[in-house]
Amino acid sequence: xxxxxxxLAFVALxxxxxxxxxxxxxxxxxxxxxxxxxxxxxxxxxxSDLKPAPSLDEEPPYIDSYxxxxxxxxxxxxxxxxxxxxxxxxxxxxxDMKYSDTPIRASISEGLCDIFQVLYNxxxxxxxxxxxxxxxxxxxxxxxxxxxxxQKVVNLMRPLNHIRYNSxxxxxxx
Numbered sequence: 113x114x115x116x117x118x119x120l121a122f123v124a125l126x127x128x129x130x131x132x133x134x135x136x137x138x139x140x141x142x143x144x145x146x147x148x149x150x151x152x153x154x155x156x157x158x159x160s161d162l163k164p165a166p167s168l169d170e171e172p173p174y175i176d177s178y179x180x181x182x183x184x185x186x187x188x189x190x191x192x193x194x195x196x197x198x199x200x201x202x203x204x205x206x207x208d209m210k211y212s213d214t215p216i217r218a219s220i221s222e223g224l225c226d227i228f229q230v231l232y233n234x235x236x237x238x239x240x241x242x243x244x245x246x247x248x249x250x251x252x253x254x255x256x257x258x259x260x261x262x263q264k265v266v267n268l269m270r271p272l273n274h275i276r277y278n279s280x281x282x283x284x285x286x
Contacts, residue, residue, distance in 0.1 A: 114243070115243060115246060115247070115250075116163065118158060118161050118162065118163070119162060119164065119246075119250055121158050122155075122158045122159060122162060122250070122253075123235065123238060123246075125151065125154055125155050125158055126155070126231040126234055126235045127235050128151065129151050129155060129227070129228070129231050130228060130231055130232050130235055132144070132147050132148070132151065133187055133191070133224060133225065133228040134187065136187065136190055136191050136194060137190040137194070139194070141194050141195065144191075144194065145272055145275050145276050146276060148224065148268075148272050149269070149272050149273060149276050152227075152265050152268060152269055152272070153269065155227075155231075155265060156262065156265045156266065159253070159254065159257045159262070160257070160262070162250055162253075162254040162257075164247045164248075164250035164251045164254060165247050167247070167248050167251055168244060169248065172252075173248035173249065173251040173252040173255075174248075174252055175233050175234055175237050175249055175252045175253065175256075176233065176236075176237060177233055178232060178233050178236035178237070179228075179229050179232045179233060179236075184225055184228075184229060187225050187228065188219075188221045188222055188224075188225040189221070191220070191221035191224060191225070192219065192221040195220055195221060195275075198220070198271075198275050199219055199220050199221050200217050200218070200219055200220075201217070201218055201219075201220065201270070201271035201274075202215040202216065202217060202218070203215070203216045203217070203218035203267060204216075218267065220268060220271055220272065223264050223267065223268045224268065226261065226264055227261055227264055227265060227268075230253065230256060230257075230260075230261050231253075234249055234252075234253045237249045
């Protein structure tokens with residue numbers, strides 16, 4: 113079984129995204145936001161086009177967790193510090209929103225790190241793995257994309273796009 117060009121592109125994009133998040137604390141805020149605005153749509157399109165072969169295992173494919181809470185939190189807090197007040201945005205696609213009269217606040221840094229966690233675990237699981245194991249990881253990440261993190265990607269694009277293209281000239285960040 114040979115991996116498709118799209119599957120290989122997804123692995124590469126996942127690796128590139130993880131590197132960008134891990135290097136966020138050394139990045140210029142403007143450059144970091146621009147990189148996220150560039151990467152997230154590509155990840156979304158590539159993930160939505162994943163078509164792994166059916167698994168040969170009887171058990172449903174699963175990706176082990178490689179990311180510990182300390183690493184997640186240190187990255188989240190570095191991004192939150194970089195974004196400052198721009199880290200918080202109003203979210204309209206939260207399940208709780210339909211029961212609330214007040215807007216739901218969401219965090220860009222938390223959303224980016226939630227996606228990082230998925231992609232970090234995926235990239236870690238496929239590193240040096242056999243093609244059948246990579247295929248199973250692609251099945252698992254594709255199912256997780258459909259049920260969880262696809263909505264996170266599109267939710268994050270709105271505030272990141274706003275920061276990138278509509279922030280005031282006198283913003284503290286820029």
